[in-house]
Amino acid sequence: MTTPAPGAEGxxxxxxxxxxxxxxxxxxxxxxxxxLFVRDVRALARWELTVDGVPGELLRAxxxxxxxxxxxxxxxxxxxxxxxxxxxxxxxxxVGEGMREDLVVRNSTARPTTCRVALTVAADFAxxxxxxxxxxxxxxxxxxxxxxxxxxxxxEHDHVVTVGANGEPVVHADxxxxxxxxxxxxxxxxxxxxxxxxxxxxxxxxxxxxxxATPSHxxxxxxxxxxDAPRLETxxxxxxxVLRRSVEDLGALRIVDPEHPERALVAAxxxxxxALFGRDALLTALMLLPLDRGLALGTLKTLASFxxxxxxPDTDEQPGRIMHAMRFGPPDSLAPGTRDRSYGTADATALxxxxxxxxxxxxxxxxxxxxxxxHADRALGWxxxxxxxxxxxxxxxxxxxxxxxxxxxxxDSLDGxxxxxxxxxxxxxxxxxxxxxxxxxxxxxxxxxxxxxxxVTAERCRRRAxxxxxxxxxxxxxxxxxxxxVALDGHKRPVDAxxxxxxxxxxxxxxxxxxxxxxAAGLVSPALFSGWGVRTLATSMGAHDPMxxxxxxxxxxxxxxxxxxxVRYGFTDEAQxxxxxxxxxxxxxxxxxxxxxxxxxxxxxxRPVPYPTACAPHAAAAAAPVLVLRSLxxxxxxxxxxxxxxxxxxxAELVPLxxxxxxxxxxxxxVAINGSGWSVTGLQGTPLRIEALDVPRR
Amino acid sequence: xxxxxxxxxxEDALALPTACPSCGHEPLRPVADGDRxxxxxxxxxxxxHVEMNWTSRVDPHACGTCTQQEACLRLVxxxxx
Numbered sequence: 095m096t097t098p099a100p101g102a103e104g105x106x107x108x109x110x111x112x113x114x115x116x117x118x119x120x121x122x123x124x125x126x127x128x129x130l131f132v133r134d135v136r137a138l139a140r141w142e143l144t145v146d147g148v149p150g151e152l153l154r155a156x157x158x159x160x161x162x163x164x165x166x167x168x169x170x171x172x173x174x175x176x177x178x179x180x181x182x183x184x185x186x187x188x189v190g191e192g193m194r195e196d197l198v199v200r201n202s203t204a205r206p207t208t209c210r211v212a213l214t215v216a217a218d219f220a221x222x223x224x225x226x227x228x229x230x231x232x233x234x235x236x237x238x239x240x241x242x243x244x245x246x247x248x249x250e251h252d253h254v255v256t257v258g259a260n261g262e263p264v265v266h267a268d269x270x271x272x273x274x275x276x277x278x279x280x281x282x283x284x285x286x287x288x289x290x291x292x293x294x295x296x297x298x299x300x301x302x303x304x305x306x307a308t309p310s311h312x313x314x315x316x317x318x319x320x321x322d323a324p325r326l327e328t329x330x331x332x333x334x335x336v337l338r339r340s341v342e343d344l345g346a347l348r349i350v351d352p353e354h355p356e357r358a359l360v361a362a363x364x365x366x367x368x369a370l371f372g373r374d375a376l377l378t379a380l381m382l383l384p385l386d387r388g389l390a391l392g393t394l395k396t397l398a399s400f401x402x403x404x405x406x407p408d409t410d411e412q413p414g415r416i417m418h419a420m421r422f423g424p425p426d427s428l429a430p431g432t433r434d435r436s437y438g439t440a441d442a443t444a445l446x447x448x449x450x451x452x453x454x455x456x457x458x459x460x461x462x463x464x465x466x467x468x469h470a471d472r473a474l475g476w477x478x479x480x481x482x483x484x485x486x487x488x489x490x491x492x493x494x495x496x497x498x499x500x501x502x503x504x505x506d507s508l509d510g511x512x513x514x515x516x517x518x519x520x521x522x523x524x525x526x527x528x529x530x531x532x533x534x535x536x537x538x539x540x541x542x543x544x545x546x547x548x549x550v551t552a553e554r555c556r557r558r559a560x561x562x563x564x565x566x567x568x569x570x571x572x573x574x575x576x577x578x579x580v581a582l583d584g585h586k587r588p589v590d591a592x593x594x595x596x597x598x599x600x601x602x603x604x605x606x607x608x609x610x611x612x613x614a615a616g617l618v619s620p621a622l623f624s625g626w627g628v629r630t631l632a633t634s635m636g637a638h639d640p641m642x643x644x645x646x647x648x649x650x651x652x653x654x655x656x657x658x659x660x661v662r663y664g665f666t667d668e669a670q671x672x673x674x675x676x677x678x679x680x681x682x683x684x685x686x687x688x689x690x691x692x693x694x695x696x697x698x699x700x701r702p703v704p705y706p707t708a709c710a711p712h713a714a715a716a717a718a719p720v721l722v723l724r725s726l727x728x729x730x731x732x733x734x735x736x737x738x739x740x741x742x743x744x745x746a747e748l749v750p751l752x753x754x755x756x757x758x759x760x761x762x763x764x765v766a767i768n769g770s771g772w773s774v775t776g777l778q779g780t781p782l783r784i785e786a787l788d789v790p791r792r
Numbered sequence: 793x794x795x796x797x798x799x800x801x802x803e804d805a806l807a808l809p810t811a812c813p814s815c816g817h818e819p820l821r822p823v824a825d826g827d828r829x830x831x832x833x834x835x836x837x838x839x840x841h842v843e844m845n846w847t848s849r850v851d852p853h854a855c856g857t858c859t860q861q862e863a864c865l866r867l868v869x870x871x872x873x
């Protein structure tokens with residue numbers, strides 16, 4: 095089975111921590127976010143093939159497997175030159191701890207021919223994330239040609255990559271050249287391998303030259319088609335299709351902790367973020383709780399086992415802090431200043447507590463929750479001791495060294511947090527959504543304490559939450575603007591941009607009712623709502639750019655959290671408007687919601703504009719439609735309290751709507767909505783009772 | 793009115809394969825090689841890597857840090873009977 099690769103999107107191959115991104119022709123073109131990346135470093139920045147000086151015309155490109163692709167090129171003949179007939183060129187590429195490429199030139203004519211095959215090669219050892227963000231300049235590289243290999247080195251950075259070739263090439267400092275004699279109706283073959291070294295040791299290619307590549311197969315699951323699995327029936331084709339695709343994509347993002355393979359975990363996204371990211375993993379697991387509790391449990395256990403224990407400025411580790419990112423496997427990332435784990439996130443620690451409580455609400459076994467409670471307390475300890483380092487009552491961030499992450503919320507690009515006039519915000523920065531998550535974390539811990547009759551902890555946490563809520567409104571609300579500041583900067587001044595972040599504050603429940611309508615109106619205003627989703631930054635702001643990841647683009651998971659917040663506060667019409675926009679976005683993008691897309695107005699472009707280096711699939715984006723569905727059902731179980739609150743408010747386009755097989759505690763629950771009303775079944779004979787939420791709070 | 797459906801078996805989608813794609817033996821044993829987690833079949837000795845919903849056979853010659861490498865190499869290099 096092959097998946098045609100659209101020419102505009104190019105080829106992307108992954109295996110483990112190896113990623114190759116090229117044009118559909120197979121060429122890696124300088125100055126583009128392309129290359130062969132091994133362990134977060136770009137081992138190849140240029141890889142361009144020509145025949146007699148001509149790049150082939152692309153006939154087709156297929157991603158055969160996640161780590162292998164085939165490209166077929168046509169090289170026209172030259173009636174006035176030495177070669178009259180055209181040639182076909184096949185490039186077959188495999189990645190894994192490096193790269194191998196097999197070249198075949200085919201002569202379909204009755205006359206033998208000779209051509210000059212040239213492969214231009216260069217490395218720059220740029221950092222993967224810098225390349226993705228368009229700022230990857232790399233380092234100076236020395237090229238040393240040998241008899242059949244080209245060695246590219248950056249000695250001061252300890253980088254080496256060896257490019258070897260067979261077929262008797264002439265090796266230059268900028269690549270290889272073959273004089274290819276192609277028989278009549280025959281073929282010419284050559285093979286090239288790219289082998290990086292780590293700490294002086296050349297990595298072992300997973301697909302070495304000269305060996306047949308073993309074919310692979312789609313994963314066969316153990317229990318395809320479980321009868322009692324969750325299932326959706328709806329009148330809306332986009333909702334069904336996007337949820338189907340989401341489940342499939344989340345399976346593709348499954349990663350394994352070698353120490354605990356039984357723990358379900360997902361990477362943040364492919365191809366750029368095939369690693370465990372604390373914030374992404376927690377939000378994804380939380381959004382998916384209606385479908386599976388195992389992912390939340392596996393995520394919490396894994397993050398708990400790597401919870402910060404010491405103060406380490408190199409990684410931003412601090413006691414109790416939940417990590418930002420880690421890659422399972424060798425600690426020797428090639429990228430300078432990086433480790434296998436980093437802790438530079440301001441929000442994952444609070445989200446850890448929130449997700450643990452949500453897991454308990456959906457009915458996780460009490461002993462599993464109890465095992466994680468000490469980690470939740472250590473997380474709150476981090477919030478109070480390190481998160482609020484200056485004692486002003488807010489969690490703020492500032493990196494410990496220049497190598498750390500400048501911004502440590504979800505808008506973590508270098509220009510991610512800016513004032514309304516476009517000025518960058520100076521750290522330490524207290525983000526609006528981080529205070530909201532912290533508020534939710536205190537209430538979550540209080541709720542967990544309630545379940546074990548720990549009145550002292552419950553009271554203490556509720557008191558802290560109430561105090562935070564009071565201070566939040568006093569410092570973040572901007573009466574002259576009519577919206578919440580996106581942050582407080584290092585001088586405790588409000589960062590006054592209109593952004594999507596306060597939507598998360600609605601989701602977390604920290605916003606007083608009197609301010610909620612202003613937040614809701616802002617989220618669906620023309621400045622923030624593009625027609626496809628909520629822009630990260632309003633069009634009226636100085637830094638707005640529809641193609642900036644955090645200053646104008648649209649992120650599906652962000653929009654989904656805004657929808658959940660709108661529903662929470664009873665803004666049903668606004669939530670439905672955003673929900674249908676997100677569903678129609680999915681329909682326009684083949685039902686795979688990417689990490690982000692351009693924030694252009696729907697009326698302007700007619701279709702969502704892809705962002706060139708967005709992850710797709712992306713875990714939180716794939717999970718977003720599940721949160722949207724749950725929000726529209728207004729389905730809130732509280733198994734420790736013995737209740738399930740429900741009061742569906744789906745848009746008419748989705749009805750009839752039925753979601754069956756939802757696991758709440760030991761019950762398997764169905765929610766059905768039709769033109770005459772709604773029902774919840776499956777709670778009979780269980781300790782749970784339904785609490786109908788018939789009227790929006792508003 | 794047309795009804796559209798979606799199976800939402802996320803638990804199954806996140807489950808690792810339990811049976812050897814070659815001989816069908818269950819269960820497969822998780823093993824680790826550097827940054828890769830693989831699934832080894834104790835019955836036929838084949839080892840599998842799962843990535844992006846695809847299962848591929850692992851070449852034990854490339855498994856420099858796996859504790860099972862020697863045993864796997866003996867199996868692979870064993871002359872066919």
